[in-house]
Amino acid sequence: MARAVPLALDSALCDRCLLCVPACPSKAMRIGPGYISVDWDACTACGKCAGVCETGAIRLKGAPASVSGPAVHPSVADADPGPVKRTSEKAASAPPKPASPKSRPPATPEAPAPTRPTDGLSAGPHWTLPEAGLALLVAFALLVAVQALPGRIAGAPVWAGVVLLAYDVLLGVGLWYLAFRRKLDVDTAFRFDLLPRLSDMAYALAVALGCWLFSVSYRAIALGMGLTPPRGDGVDLTRVFGTGPVGIVATVAVVALLGPLLEEVLLRGVVLDAVGRRIGAWPAILVCAIAFALLHASVWSLLPLTVLGIGLGWLAVRSRSLVPAVLAHVLYNLIFVAAAFYAVR
Secondary structure, three states, rough: OOOOEEEEEOOOOOOOOOOOHHHHHOOOOEEEOEEEEEOOOOOOHHHHHHHOOOOEEEEEEEOOOOOOOOOOOOOOHOOOOOOOOHHHHHHOOOOOOOOOOOOOOOOOOOOOOOOOOOOOOOOOOOOOOHHHHHHHHHHHHHHHHOOOOOOHHHHHOOOOHHHHHHHHHHHHHHHHHHHHHHHOOHHHHHHOOOOOHHHHHHHHHHHHHHHHHHHHHHHHOOOOOOOOOOOOOOHHHHOOOOOOHHHHHHHHHHHHHHHHHHHHHHHHHHHHHHHHHHOOOHHHHHHHHHHHOOHHHHHHHHHHHHHHHHHHHHHHHOOOOOHHHHHHHHHHHHHHHHHHHHHHH
């Protein structure tokens, strides 16, 4: 006999927070871009997925559509779904007949419809402030550890690259742990499963080139005013792995690919989401941009990196994906790596 479907699904309301996936004890829930899928053979009708859904995208049949949040309906788990008649399905889906004026009950204020999260922050899981704070704390602790290394190690060719690679690996392990404890795939946890639009990729290119021009102009103006970068400020890209062919390839891989990827996952993937849900998208973009600049430990580049961080945050919020921000960050770093090695030729 066919089982009655106990859930009403509305993919238009789904914000892909993925709270329902770990809440389902039978692992029947699947969430993706534009769809909600349930394995009805595995579903036990426990209602836990509807209990954690905050937008009303998943609700128990018979519950009002405007009700959302952690409402628990234990009786559904005990109910026998029994056979389903086609006529009853049609009757359930038919709109209710309007009541006559005489029998209509007194008007009562309607419950507010479920609101969607801030634009651009609704894709991917809802990271919490403790998770974001822990990730930032690990990143700054690793930065302090790197800064404490003797100059003959941290600044020597090859050794400088090894230190930078170790920093990235440890940061990557910490970010992977965040996804692991949520029982999520990395691409889903950090918004890589949502393909951006072509216009988003064009904006990524514009942000990379615009921020690079701003950085170059800022440096030229500062030097023209007689200002010079402090000694030891920033990283000499030609000394990370050396200037040989292997050194160039390794520098591109670590500085222009791995570094931007991890920084975007940390700041625009975790911190921006957690902070933005509490103070709004634009204040969170500014907070992440400042944290991004501070993580580079360069007074000279503080302003250009803050501007870059604002552009990257705007890309992440606009596209609801991390791909455009990563692309812009990679292009920005590639330009500086190419310029550094071209200057020593």
